[in-house]
Amino acid sequence: MLVEALLRCSLGSLAADNLGDLAVGAEVADGGDVSTAETSGKSPATAADYLAILRRRKWIIIVLPILTAAVAYSVAAQESPLYRAASQVRFVVSNASTQAFDIQNPTIGDPTFLPTQATIARERELAERVADESHLPAMTADAFLGESSATPRADVNILDLSVTDANASTAIVLANAYADQFRKYKVEQDTATINTLIKKYDRLIRDLRKQGGDPSGLLEKKLEAEANGSTLANNVRISAYAEGASKTRPMPRRVAILGGLLGAVLALGIALLAEALDRRVRSEGEFEQALGLPLLGRLPRPARRYRGGNRLLMLEEPTGVHAETFRKLRTSVEFTNFERNARTIMFTSAGPREGKSTTAANLAIAFARAGRRVALVDLDLRRPILHAFFRTSRNPGFTDVVVERVSLEEAIRPVALPGHQSAQHTATNGSSPRGRSTATNGRVDSDGLLHLLPCGTIPPAADEFLVRPRVENVLDELSAAFDLVLVDSPPLLAVGDAQTLSARIDAMIVVTRLGIHRPQLEELARQLPTFRAELLGFILTGVPHSDSYSYGYGYDPHVHEAQPEPKRRGQRV
Numbered sequence: 001m002l003v004e005a006l007l008r009c010s011l012g013s014l015a016a017d018n019l020g021d022l023a024v025g026a027e028v029a030d031g032g033d034v035s036t037a038e039t040s041g042k043s044p045a046t047a048a049d050y051l052a053i054l055r056r057r058k059w060i061i062i063v064l065p066i067l068t069a070a071v072a073y074s075v076a077a078q079e080s081p082l083y084r085a086a087s088q089v090r091f092v093v094s095n096a097s098t099q100a101f102d103i104q105n106p107t108i109g110d111p112t113f114l115p116t117q118a119t120i121a122r123e124r125e126l127a128e129r130v131a132d133e134s135h136l137p138a139m140t141a142d143a144f145l146g147e148s149s150a151t152p153r154a155d156v157n158i159l160d161l162s163v164t165d166a167n168a169s170t171a172i173v174l175a176n177a178y179a180d181q182f183r184k185y186k187v188e189q190d191t192a193t194i195n196t197l198i199k200k201y202d203r204l205i206r207d208l209r210k211q212g213g214d215p216s217g218l219l220e221k222k223l224e225a226e227a228n229g230s231t232l233a234n235n236v237r238i239s240a241y242a243e244g245a246s247k248t249r250p251m252p253r254r255v256a257i258l259g260g261l262l263g264a265v266l267a268l269g270i271a272l273l274a275e276a277l278d279r280r281v282r283s284e285g286e287f288e289q290a291l292g293l294p295l296l297g298r299l300p301r302p303a304r305r306y307r308g309g310n311r312l313l314m315l316e317e318p319t320g321v322h323a324e325t326f327r328k329l330r331t332s333v334e335f336t337n338f339e340r341n342a343r344t345i346m347f348t349s350a351g352p353r354e355g356k357s358t359t360a361a362n363l364a365i366a367f368a369r370a371g372r373r374v375a376l377v378d379l380d381l382r383r384p385i386l387h388a389f390f391r392t393s394r395n396p397g398f399t400d401v402v403v404e405r406v407s408l409e410e411a412i413r414p415v416a417l418p419g420h421q422s423a424q425h426t427a428t429n430g431s432s433p434r435g436r437s438t439a440t441n442g443r444v445d446s447d448g449l450l451h452l453l454p455c456g457t458i459p460p461a462a463d464e465f466l467v468r469p470r471v472e473n474v475l476d477e478l479s480a481a482f483d484l485v486l487v488d489s490p491p492l493l494a495v496g497d498a499q500t501l502s503a504r505i506d507a508m509i510v511v512t513r514l515g516i517h518r519p520q521l522e523e524l525a526r527q528l529p530t531f532r533a534e535l536l537g538f539i540l541t542g543v544p545h546s547d548s549y550s551y552g553y554g555y556d557p558h559v560h561e562a563q564p565e566p567k568r569r570g571q572r573v
Contacts, residue, residue, distance in 0.1 A: 057271035064270065065263035072259025076252040083245035085171035086162040087179035089186075090239040091117065114152035117159055117186070121150035121178075126185045133177040136170065148178060158239060168245035175242035186236045198222055280515045284540060287512065290525045293535055296336060296509065297329035298543040299359060310388040312358065314365035315418070323362075329539065330366040333509070336536050342506035343479040346379075346487040346533065348498040349511045350524040355541035356511040357385045360488045367484055368417055368448040375412070375482040377453045377475075379501060380490045381462035384455035390415050397456025402470045408477055411456065417448040451482065462490075462497055472504045479506075492531075493523055502531040510538040 054061055091113070120126070127141040127148075134144075144163075151160040161178045165171040202222070205215040281287065288295060300322065313323050337345070349356040357380070364376040377398060378386040387394045392413050396406040459465040478485045487505060492498040502508060508531065512524070528535060 053271065053275050057274060060271045060274065061264070061267050064267035065260045068263030068266070069256045069260035073252045073256035076250045076255035079250040080166060081247065082164055082166060082249045083168040083171045084162055084164045084248045085168070085175040085242040085245040086160055087175045087242045088239040089159050089161065089179055089182060090237050091157045091159070092235050092237060114157065114159065118150040118152045120186065120189070121159065121161065121182055123185075126181060129181040129185065130174065130177050133181055134174055136173075139174070144174065148174070163242075164248060165245075168247075171245045172242045179238050179241065183236050183238055190235065279518045281518050281521050282514055284514075284543075287521065287538065287540060290521050291510065291528065291538055292525070293510065293528075294336070294537040295540060296332045296537040297325065297539050299325050299329070299355065299539060299541045301542055310385070312362055312365065312389050314362045314369070315389075318365075318369070323366075326362045326366045327370075329359075329363060330370065333363070333536065337507065340507060340534060340536070342534065342536070343483075344475055344485040344487060344505040344507075345536065346489050346498070346501055346505045346508040347511055348489045348492050348508060350493045350516060350520045351491045352383075352494065354491075354511055354513045354516070356491070357488050358389075359511050359539055359541065360486050361386055361389050364450055364486045365417060365448075367486075368450040371448065373451070373481075373483040375451045375453060375478050375485045377478065377485060377487045378455040379466075379487050379497075381455055381458055381465065381497065382490055382495065384458070386452065386488055387454040390452055392452065392454065394454045395456055397454035398474065399456035399459055399465065401453075401456070401474050402465070402468060404470075405457075408453075408474065411453055413452045413454070415450040415452050417450055453478070463495065463500060466497055466500045475504050492527060493520065499527075499531060502533040505533050507536045508533045509536050511541060512538055513541040514543055 122145065124141055124145070127144045130148075131139045131141050131144050147165055148161070148163045151162070152158075153160060159182075161175060161182060163171050163174040163178060165174065205219065205222070208215045281290075284295060284298075313320065314326055317323055333345075347356050347360040361376060364374050367374045376386060378384045379398060381399065384394060387397075390413070392415075396411045398411065400406045401408050401411045465471070475485070475487075487501065489498040489501050498508075510524070510528070512521070
């Protein structure tokens, strides 16, 4: 009943609530872990939708049945042994005529006959006889009734008499005694009326002989009554005695299977209930509707080996299918920015661990490999991370340039991007180039140059530091020196730094992930209109891989990207 209630509650909630997309949630963290997401409709309507729920709640579906099976097995294995022995009595349908003695044969065409016999078999008087017959000192009528049962089989007029006991031989003795005593007890009940008639005839015959009369008529009726009594006595026969006892417990394997099945049903109910109560956003359409921005690109989770250690796909495996998504994102950003001609673009997100920093770094590498002069600036002055991606120091950096401790040229780190062949070789061998050039046959195998400006010395009050006029001056210098300046900023819902920076950059891109909580998305949509920079669109992280990869259509590692002519300063991207 509990499982049924859970299923009905969860299914009803799923049908009533707008749960968004039913895909698997994803999380692309800055150097952290992610999980798969799938997009579908707003409510579960197809088998694929329910399969997506099962994938999303796979740990509930897997762990709970295993746990219940293990517990059931452990409990069953500790039970004391119990054996069951069974004997059978059969009721013979007879057409003997007993109407002359006002006796109706109850075995002919009566559907209540066998259930009535099963009730008779549970009478206390019969149980006392069986207990006495067994000669077991500890056996009483109540104990026997608790260990025995009588089950009718109407199709063959058979009554199964079974007894369970901790000892197999005791169960056999009791089952056989049960059959013998039931037969005697039943014969006594069935022939009681005829025996009374026979005694009456005997008395009448004696009286008639004393009076000198002829008792032949009474003798004939007495013989007929005795014949019918014999027929009724033979209506109950022992069909089979108990010859052995089967073990009914412990049966840990069977109990474990049943426990696992029960756990699976319970897990399904809990999974559907959890899905109904889940407030995370799983639909691309819901993001677009809430933010009012175009979708620039979908980024799947990287391979497992890239989920930790601050590793970048575009450095480690630039020819892989995952890296292809960043090249597609680069193209999308170029087309979106074609008319706006924004030179400084800031990346922000609603909260931490949404892939904001990794997206900005990988996209900067994609632009640099395409021949753009790109500056990647870390303005997350609270938790900077970009310097760790390229294995360089945080100091000196942007803040040091602002306070004029160092010049801009001294703070910028040129990062030589390894060529496709060397990157593929180092990724295969497990060593990471991390932006260093690789020499091959006397020449440098490099494929573009990226300029990194780390955050520098972290100021005591980041929000006060960002309002300095010198901050805008440094950003203007970068914009004049490079084709494109990509800025990594803090999450906008956590602090107000991103809002302050929006007045000093040209455009901004929001990075968010499938699976964020709906209140976060609502708050993000509420705050975006307060930003002064133009919004280019949003990037969705943690989505499934594009179907095009299923057909093997991707990047050819033997063909380098076309290198466009260098852009003149002031030329649009």
